[in-house]
Amino acid sequence: MTIIRTSISAFVVLAALLAASLSAHARGLTYGLQADEIADGVYVFWGLQENWNVQNGGNIVNTGFIVGDKEVLAIDTGPTKFYADEMIRVIRSITDKPIRNTVVTHHHPDHSFGLQRFKKINSRVMMHPEARAGLLRDGAALIGFMEIAMGQGWMAGTEIDKPNKSIRQSMKLDLGGRTALIMPLDGGHTPGDVIVMDQKTGTLFAGDLIFHQRAPTVPHADIPTWLDHLNTMSAMDWQRIVPGHGPLVTDRSVFNMMADYLEYLQQFAEDSVARGDTLADAMTSDVPERFHGLSTLQIEYRRSMLSLFRKIETQDFDAAAAVN
Ligand SMILES: [Zn+2]
Numbered sequence: 001m002t003i004i005r006t007s008i009s010a011f012v013v014l015a016a017l018l019a020a021s022l023s024a025h026a027r028g029l030t031y032g033l034q035a036d037e038i039a040d041g042v043y044v045f046w047g048l049q050e051n052w053n054v055q056n057g058g059n060i061v062n063t064g065f066i067v068g069d070k071e072v073l074a075i076d077t078g079p080t081k082f083y084a085d086e087m088i089r090v091i092r093s094i095t096d097k098p099i100r101n102t103v104v105t106h107h108h109p110d111h112s113f114g115l116q117r118f119k120k121i122n123s124r125v126m127m128h129p130e131a132r133a134g135l136l137r138d139g140a141a142l143i144g145f146m147e148i149a150m151g152q153g154w155m156a157g158t159e160i161d162k163p164n165k166s167i168r169q170s171m172k173l174d175l176g177g178r179t180a181l182i183m184p185l186d187g188g189h190t191p192g193d194v195i196v197m198d199q200k201t202g203t204l205f206a207g208d209l210i211f212h213q214r215a216p217t218v219p220h221a222d223i224p225t226w227l228d229h230l231n232t233m234s235a236m237d238w239q240r241i242v243p244g245h246g247p248l249v250t251d252r253s254v255f256n257m258m259a260d261y262l263e264y265l266q267q268f269a270e271d272s273v274a275r276g277d278t279l280a281d282a283m284t285s286d287v288p289e290r291f292h293g294l295s296t297l298q299i300e301y302r303r304s305m306l307s308l309f310r311k312i313e314t315q316d317f318d319a320a321a322a323v324n
Pocket of ligand 1: 189
């Protein structure tokens with residue numbers, strides 16, 4: 001009897017899971033991804049300038065791929081299994097070369113949660129070791145968070161998976177007739193970011209080290225290091241930059257805008273703690289008008305103040321402990 005009950009309940013769970021996974025398609029939950037060829041053999045899937053929600057299924061991120069004579073390199077894997085599967089389908093409609101390697105620029109879910117699907121097609125998935133650690137540490141909680149924000153339908157079948165190649169040092173990948181430079185930049189936007197430069201066309205995939213016309217997110221950031229990385233990237237020999245979020249970058253003004261905003265956040269949070277403001281004061285403070293054009297500003301500003309304020313308070317206690 002117990003066995004029958006167990007198998008009936010297992011069946012019910014299975015049926016529910018199947019219904020959840022079917023519902024994504026039944027309810028028309030497809031992303032409609034279109035590959036935009038921004039340079040010879042370099043393609044981008046542009047994300048929306050929104051926060052993730054039930055309508056967009058987390059399609060707020062830029063992903064892309066580079067087609068060589070021998071093979072394809074994919075860059076980032078999107079927020080869900082459905083996104084990654086759609087991405088792979090579109091790549092295959094453009095080229096029959098194998099997607100031999102995939103770079104995941106960092107562990108944030110909109111960039112990394114599709115990686116299981118790339119492993120499934122035998123692509124070698126590369127990540128910074130710190131990003132791998134972040135994914136394994138936070139992944140399960142982030143899936144729950146995304147289910148709440150976007151609905152379970154979009155997340156059906158999405159599982160946390162590990163990359164299978166670590167990027168600790170810069171390396172070059174020969175794609176056939178073109179070379180991709182893969183370069184780790186530690187501790188800026190997150191503890192482990194990686195950027196990719198297609199050397200043939202001078203196209204730089206910067207991941208979330210560049211947010212263009214959109215408020216950067218800082219919960220895992222170290223702002224002084226991030227500012228150094230902006231200088232590093234600014235000095236590189238690029239023709240165009242694909243940011244993690246926002247439209248194509250073709251001039252240097254993005255570097256000034258980002259540095260200005262990040263420095264402002266850091267300084268305001270430090271001053272606010274020093275003044276003895278409450279966290280609520282800091283989170284509801286007015287943002288200077290020069291930043292008002294950034295998309296998702298209001299929510300990101302509050303989130304940024306929340307994390308920076310807490311971090312600075314903690315540092316204050318740590319410093320006191322070190323003295324005493
Ligand atoms: Zn990110």
